[in-house]
Each structure stands twice: as structure tokens, then as C-alpha cells.
Amino acid sequence: MVVGVSNYDQARFALDQGAGGLIIPSWADPGLLTDEGRNINALRAEYDRPFSVAIDFEGGRVQRHSGVLGDFMPPRVLAGMPPEVIQGTGYDIGVSLRAHGINVDYAPLLDLDVTNLDIVGDRSFHGAPDEVVRIGGLFSQGLFDAGVTPTFKHFPGHGRASGDTHHQLAITPPLEDVRGLDMVPYGPLLERFPHASVMMGHMIVPGMGEDGVPSSLNPEAYRVLREGDYPGGVPFNGVVVTDDLSGMRGLLDYTPTPEAVKRAIVAGADQALWSSGTDLPYIIDLVTGAVMSGEIPMARVDEAATRVQQQLIDGGL
Incomplete structure (x- = not known):
């Protein structure tokens, strides 16, 4: 579980409950990053187990706490720069x-900007899959060189969705159309960066598994990603994290966060993410009960934990 925390005390509480990861949301106290003795680095010194700390930091309009972490150009602008600048920006x-x-960045975005969808826009590197692969590869190499795990998002592809999942559930073109275009960047990049993460989006893909189920809760979406069942795809055994299960109206209108966390783990997520961080003890009990009842097989939990642990080892934690 990856939960949002606003300050040092909330972060300690989440870790004491057993959360495996934290996400730093935009509304967090910047002191969580800067206050000596009460910041993330202090928590790392205090706890004798590794844990992930993630943030949304793409550059441009999605860069949390830029006053502390730095201000970087939007991905679309970065895409026009020389290769050394692209990779160097990822490194910086x-x-x-x-x-x-922070050891996990929820970037780069691999969504294709092909329908002028505002939520994608200049967050996208390009509308052509080969260019997204080229630019995303350079940016990701920079992150890896700095010891940060990139996260490719939002599988299976948000670029041609019917709207913004922050506000309502969005529907993509049919599965075969998405396979032939939106998923294409993932194969080459996951072949090059098998230790990256992938973020599973909330889009509904017609023809993918049960009708009307968001990808983040849809076992078939995870199967397609794991098996590389798309043109140029490769099998992927790294960490898959959900998009936010608490801060996106589309998903909340479908199911409340506690149920979404449970269903995401059943479907195949290795990390269930909710930025609000609320109800953590209750959700832990809910998931534990589902494991004890057999609704979530113990093998599902074991494989998820193993992948997350391996990512932390690969990241030097």
C-alpha cells in the first residue's frame, strides 16, 4: 500500500501501521522534505526496513513542491531539446x-497527445509512439542514473480517452485500437528498463475483460501488461502501481476507496495507491480479512511483496 502523507507525524503513523510506501502529495507540508530530523531522510534513518517514497514530478504543470525540488520545463517543451538535455533533465x-x-517518480507519462485532451496536452512528449519511446527513454535513463525509479503511465493509455478520470470515468477506443497505438511505447521501454514501474490507469477499455470495469480493477488489463500481449510487447515482472484510488472522482463514483484497494490487489496491482491516506488501519484490516477468507490468495500478496522488495533492492534501499 502506498498512502499519501501530509507531515512527519502522518508519515510515521503510516509506516508504523505497515504501509510499504508513501506518496508526497501537493498539499503536504514542505517541511516533510526539508526539516532536519523530521523529514523523509530522518524517517529512513529511523526505520530499519526499506520503504518507497514517491511523488508526481513530470516537469511543467505536474511537479509537486517545485519550490523545494526545482522548477523544470513541461515534457512537450523538453521533447524539443537535444538528447543530452532530455537525459540531463531527468538526471537533475x-x-x-x-x-x-524520494526514490520513485511517477513519470514519465507515455500517453500520446493525439486528440487534444486537456489532461494530457503538454504533459505528453509527442503524438507518435516512436518519439515517445525515444524521449521517454532518455528521460528515464536520467532518473535511473540518479538512483530514482521511473514510472511509465498511464497503461493502457489515456491519450484517446473520452475525458479526464479526475472528474469522471473515461472510455478509450476499443481494445484492438488501443493495442495498436496507445500501448505501443510500453514494449520497447519495458524491454530497456525492466526495473521501472508501471502505473495502471482508471480508463475503461471496451473489449478488455468484464464490460465497464476500470483498468485499475480489471484483471485482464494486468494480464495484457504482464504478458506483453500487444504489438512489440514484452513480459513484465516489475511493480505495477494503481493510479490514485482516492482523489479521482471517476473511480470514486464507481467504488469507494477501501473496496477499490481490495479489488486492485485481487486484480493484480502490486501497490494500491491512495493519496488521501485516510482509513489506513481499516483498509489494512479489510485486506487482511480478504486474505484470510481466500478472496485474495496469499500467493497474490507474496508476489506483490516480492516485486516491491526487489525494486527497493535494485534502487539501493
Whole structure:
């Protein structure tokens, strides 16, 4: 479980409950990054187990706490820069994140900007899959060189969705159309970066598993990603994290956060993410009960924990 925390005390509480990861949301106290003795680095010194700390930091309009971590150009602008600048920007972002205890970046975005969807827009590198692969690869290499794990998002592809999942559930073109275009960047990048993470989006893909189920809760979406069942796809055994299960109206209108966390783990998520961080003890009890009843097989929990642990080892934690 990856939960949002606003300050040092909330972070300690989440870790004491057994959360495996934290996410630093935009509304967090910047002191969580800067206050000596009460920041993420202090928590890392205090706890004798590794844990992930993630943030949304793409550059441009999605860069949390830029007053502390730095201000970087939007991905679309970065895409027009020379290769060394693209990779160097990824590295500079990674160095700043890592210095503040953050070891996972929920970037780069691989969604294709092909329908002028505002939520994608200049967050997208390009509308052509090969260019997204080229630019995303350079940016990701920079993050890796700085010791930060990149996260490719939002599988299976948000670029042609019917709207913004922050506000309502969005529907993509049919599965075969999405396979042939939106998923294409993932194969080459996951082949090159098998230790990256992938974020599973909330989009509904017609023809993918049960009708009307968001990808983040849909076992078939995880199967397609794991098996590389799309053009140029490769099998992927790294960490898959959900998009936010608490801060996006589309998903909340479908099911409340506690049930979404449970269903995401059943479906195949290795990390269930909710930025509000609320109800953590209750959700832990809910998931534990589902394991004890057999609704969530113990093998599902074991494989998820193993992947997360391996990512932390690969990241030097």
C-alpha cells in the first residue's frame, strides 16, 4: 500500500501501521522534505526496513513542491531539446528527488497527445509512439542514473480517452485500437528498463475483460501488461502501481476507496495507491480479512511483496 502523507507525524503513523510506501502529495507540508530530523531522510534513518517514497514530478504543470525540488520545463517543451538535455533533465530531477529521500517518480507519462485532451496536452512528449519511446527513454535513463525509479503511465493509455478520470470515468477506443497505438511505447521501454514501474490507469477499455470495469480493477488489463500481449510487447515482472484510488472522482463514483484497494490487489496491482491516506488501519484490516477468507490468495500478496522488495533492492534501499 502506498498512502499519501501530509507531515512527519502522518508519515510515521503510516509506516508504523505497515504501509510499504508513501506518496508526497501537493498539499503536504514542505517541511516533510526539508526539516532536519523530521523529514523523509530522518524517517529512513529511523526505520530499519526499506520503504518507497514517491511523488508526481513530470516537469511543467505536474511537479509537486517545485519550490523545494526545482522548477523544470513541461515534457512537450523538453521533447524539443537535444538528447543530452532530455537525459540531463531527468538526471537533475532525480538528483533533487533522491537528495530529499524520494526514490520513485511517477513519470514519465507515455500517453500520446493525439486528440487534444486537456489532461494530457503538454504533459505528453509527442503524438507518435516512436518519439515517445525515444524521449521517454532518455528521460528515464536520467532518473535511473540518479538512483530514482521511473514510472511509465498511464497503461493502457489515456491519450484517446473520452475525458479526464479526475472528474469522471473515461472510455478509450476499443481494445484492438488501443493495442495498436496507445500501448505501443510500453514494449520497447519495458524491454530497456525492466526495473521501472508501471502505473495502471482508471480508463475503461471496451473489449478488455468484464464490460465497464476500470483498468485499475480489471484483471485482464494486468494480464495484457504482464504478458506483453500487444504489438512489440514484452513480459513484465516489475511493480505495477494503481493510479490514485482516492482523489479521482471517476473511480470514486464507481467504488469507494477501501473496496477499490481490495479489488486492485485481487486484480493484480502490486501497490494500491491512495493519496488521501485516510482509513489506513481499516483498509489494512479489510485486506487482511480478504486474505484470510481466500478472496485474495496469499500467493497474490507474496508476489506483490516480492516485486516491491526487489525494486527497493535494485534502487539501493
